[in-house]
Amino acid sequence: MHYVYDLFCILVFPGLIFLSIFGVIAEFIDRKLYARMQNRMGPPWFQPVADFIKLLAKEELIPEEADARMFKVLPVFAVAAVVTAFLYIPLWNTTSLYSFNGDIIVVLYLLTLPTLTFFLAGWYSTSLYATIGAVRTLTQLFAYEVPLFMGILCPAILADSWSLEAIAKFYSEHPWYTLFNLLGFVVSIIAVQGKLERIPFDIPEAETEIVGGTFTEYSGKLLALFRMAIDIELIVCAALLAAVFLPFGLSMAPITIAGLDIEPAVSFLIFLVKILAIIFVMSLIRSIFARLRIDQMIDFCWKYLAPAALVQILISFILKGILIR
Amino acid sequence: MAKVTIPIGPQHPALKEPASFNITLDGEKILDMIVKVGYNHRGIEKACEQRTYIQDMYLIERICGICSHTHSTCFIQAVEEIAGVQMPKRGLYIRTLVAELERIHSHLLWLGVAGHEVGFDTLLMYSWRDREIVMDLLAMLTGNRVNYAINTIGGVRRDITPEQIKTTLAQVDVLEERTKYYIQVATEEITLIERLSKVGTLSHDDAIRLGAVGPTGRASGADIDVRRDDPYAAYADLSFKVCVDNHNDVLGRTIVRVSELMESYKMIRQLLKNIPEGPVVVKVPRKIPAGEALSRYEAPRGEDVHYVKANGTDKPERVRVRAPTLANVQAVAAMLKNGYLADIPIVVAAIDPCFSCTDRMMVSMKDVNASKENVIDWKTLRKYSIDWYRQNRGLDLSKIKISKRW
């Protein structure tokens, strides 16, 4: 029975199927918010699903010079990596499905994988635009990855653990301590825009410059998979930020209705709301900035974001000395 | 990364019309570029010679969709000069009014396009939404949103009523309020300024040497404006400022355009306040006496020049058109020197290019070149897609009924 439960977790809830559905919903919310911020109507609720189905029905074209096997395998890789990352994030209480000490590092690396697959996808497409997009993806990775890691690891320093579960537990016991990580939260949410390749850091797929960027040559099912990976990545990133920086409400007192303990359900709903709140902030960032140039982006990340993250680490170390002895 | 040459165009998301920029890159830096124009040669100058002046009016209006009033006015001014028409004042005022409204719509459109090119879609959506106001005004005054067809030889085709004047004034107030906001955006939004400032620099000397016109020239400190230097229509009666800026870059071009919007509002108020009573059109015979004239017009994009030669019949002997983009496109290469790949779209967009105006003509020569096989009719297309889905997806879609109208 144990294996069946595992399989259920990985494939259905909170794994692949749940994530795909939630990803589609998140994409819709993001697009709708973006549209409403721009005073547009935005898409109807089924639009992301319709887009996905349409892509599935489309003809797949693989460039003659591209490495066909790599070309086909990469989207699957991207989806697998992000889905795996989600399994380590605590959702309805402070315990996640699979947890071990150091899983926060694993999640961060799993989140780096899709970026690498984007790079490889562009590189193996052999098209000019895709290659330039690929190089930009990689260049950008070096700029935002360090501030992102530092920003997300700061709460871990204060909590004195490398396990997401322990971090969540620590902060739900001391909710006020989250305020000390505010700077790290801001740094991470900006860096995540880079990871998700959203404005102002959508440089690798800047359509007015390099057409479709890394995905220029992708079409049909493969592109649909990549789109799905990006949608899921959006949720996983938002969930990670929510779990690390906004962990309150995770271990409330049991709420019982008609003898049933619905506390996990309530907590889970609160968690979803937190994810949506973070998506709202990300949509806001997307709508108020112009796309930066790659050199400006690197400048910004190393001149402002990385030092800010360092300051946050410093704060965490000092606080740790004072508060937790 | 080794040197690569990438094509921007003839088809590219950043270009709304066909032109081609072959760019040699070293990483992200531009080493060299070759500009190719001429994809849209439509044969308009030749076609003009075979049509009457009245037909030419509408043909020339369609040189460009955005500055249609520009071209038609410029052409008609030349014809009127040859014919020696004494123009009715009210007609000239209405012509100028439409011209300024067109400038507003063109500049707002440009602002949105510029926003889009640097990935600032919110600006695009806002400025295009506000552009609807001026589009509605144009529709109200002339009948249609584009290709206004308000001009005719000897005046304008449609008069304006006092109610329309009132509506226009009210809407101009709204637009002015919005434009103030855009000035604030253009001068205060950090990421936008990062992307526009010090990009696509064209020094004052280069601008003069390469003959840059319109906002492109004015943003490089060239104090030129046909409306003031060679006044036409009702511009001699108006008082306005020529907006010159010394940034020499894309930011300067943005500032010039948004400040010109403010000047246009001022001009529209003056026009509507002082519009004289009287007829809007005088009758001009179909046959225009022999003669020649050169007409200049300050289009939203710069100086538009038409040369018309008449030979005494109802058809012109020669019509020569030079759209502002042709004067500006040569400056693009100078602007992009040592630039970045990422700056190409915005620098190209900053001259507000209109390649269809520039090229004017392609020989749709008796449809000789479009052989029959190139045209797929609806039934064939439908059959093709049904076959494709049957073969590749195993779906039989032939049973699906389509709307009766089809």
Add this chain to the structure above:
Amino acid sequence: MSKEETIQQELIKNFAFLEGKIRIARERRIFIDVPADKFMEVFDYAVKKMNFNYLCIISGLDEGENLSFIYHLAQNYSIVLNLKITLPKTNPVVRTVTGYFPSCELYERELEDLLGAKVEGLPKGRRYPLPEDWPAGQHPLLKDWKPENLPESNSGKSN
């Protein structure tokens, strides 16, 4: 004396052969017929000494036996001097003015493509505005040119 008349006087003073060939059409418009062999002198003088520092366009005309080219020069963006030269169709050769105005390269290429003029000193480059595979000797703006003149093999595909 108006500005236009001053310009007329100055030109006649320096180039006696222009006497009677200068026509002031209206305010700010001066039309001059210049003998083809003296054209560069007048052009040079107008640009360098009289500050006609902006070239609006070059128009080409087909006048039956002859081809005419009109150089529309503007002084301070305001007064336009239209210098017209006439050349026989058999040998329509003009000197390039790219030395004065680098931007007029495209206008001169247009003269070459559409009217079949020969512009001396124009650097080699891409055709404008006709496509690269346009058949030689076909100049659409000539009065006797008709679309039927095109050889059927021309697919009209530009590069």
Add this chain to the structure above:
Amino acid sequence: MASEVLNHVFKKPATVNYPFVKAVKPDKFRGKLLFHADKCIGCMLCMKDCPSNAITIKKVGEKKFECIIDLDKCVYCAQCVDTCPKKAIEATKEFELAQIDRSKLKIVYKNDNAEVKKDTQGQS
């Protein structure tokens, strides 16, 4: 920018939901042309002035004319409306003229009032 953007989240979108909500056409709108056969005197000026040769006037009897308008050629400048000395051509506000079949864009106005009516209804 941020405050402007946040304000818009709660505002009504500016979009006009086109096929369901139709924008009001201005009075001077130049749409599909309507021919009044009873007024036509057969001067053919409209044919001469039409920039795209979209109008053909045919003589079908003594002082009787019928008109063929090619809507796919028409550029909707309404010069013919201005030219016509008897106001036999009128510009309507109809603009949704797209058709899949090209032949449907050719409109024949017969010189018979009853048929004129039927014809225009069939096309719209």
